[in-house]
Amino acid sequence: MTIVTAPLAGRAIGLAAVPDPVFAGAMVGPGTAIDPVLKPSVAVSPVDGVVVSLHPHAFVVVDEDGHGVLTHLGIDTVQLNGEGFELHVNKGDTVTRGQAVIGWDPGAVAAAGKSPICPVVALEATAGALSAVVEDGDLKAGDTLFSWESA
Numbered sequence: 735m736t737i738v739t740a741p742l743a744g745r746a747i748g749l750a751a752v753p754d755p756v757f758a759g760a761m762v763g764p765g766t767a768i769d770p771v772l773k774p775s776v777a778v779s780p781v782d783g784v785v786v787s788l789h790p791h792a793f794v795v796v797d798e799d800g801h802g803v804l805t806h807l808g809i810d811t812v813q814l815n816g817e818g819f820e821l822h823v824n825k826g827d828t829v830t831r832g833q834a835v836i837g838w839d840p841g842a843v844a845a846a847g848k849s850p851i852c853p854v855v856a857l858e859a860t861a862g863a864l865s866a867v868v869e870d871g872d873l874k875a876g877d878t879l880f881s882w883e884s885a
Contacts, residue, residue: 736797736882739831740873741777741805741854744770744840748869749853754809757853762804764864765855766879772841772850776822777805778875779829780854788825790816793835794857799884802857807838809849818842832876856882 740746745768752758752767779785779795780803787794787804791811796802807819820837823829840850856864859882867880 735884736781736799736801738780738803738854738856738879738882740768740875740877740879741780741835742768742770742775742852743874744768744852746868746871746873746879747851749855752809752851752853753849757806757809757855760861762853763855763857763859764861764867765853766867766869767851767853768873769851770840772844774837774839774841776834777807777836777838777852779831779833779835780805780879782830783828785823785825785827785829785835788821788823790814790819790821790836795829801859801882804853804855804857805835806853806855807836808840808843809851811843811848814843814846814848854879856880
């Protein structure tokens with residue numbers, strides 16, 4: 735089983751509350767979302783694993799069980815062309831839970847007219863594979879978001 739932890743501090747809101755139909759409809763996969771604290775921060779890895787995808791606004795870490803976890807920093811933030819984001823790792827790096835991956839400023843994202851809400855998604859998972867999904871309440875980086883059963 736994979737325990738997925740919060741990559742940043744904020745308030746859990748659940749995927750259904752994400753202002754993007756692809757995430758809200760869990761088309762990318764099940765999970766939850768975080769409305770982040772609006773101050774400069776660093777998104778950290780939610781699991782131990784390998785960074786298989788890395789963009790200024792999003793990253794995927796795959797753990798030893800083959801579970802890929804997507805952390806997407808804000809909605810439509812790809813349109814910011816990396817401005818305001820700082821990569822702390824490289825694609826292919828092995829990371830540990832809690833390790834800094836991307837620095838960003840959710841307040842600047844909001845000021846640019848984008849939603850700072852961050853979906854955290856279990857890629858290619860079935861909804862039934864996740865348990866104890868946190869969809870409300872305050873979170874600190876490293877708090878448990880959900881458990882992912884191995885298939």
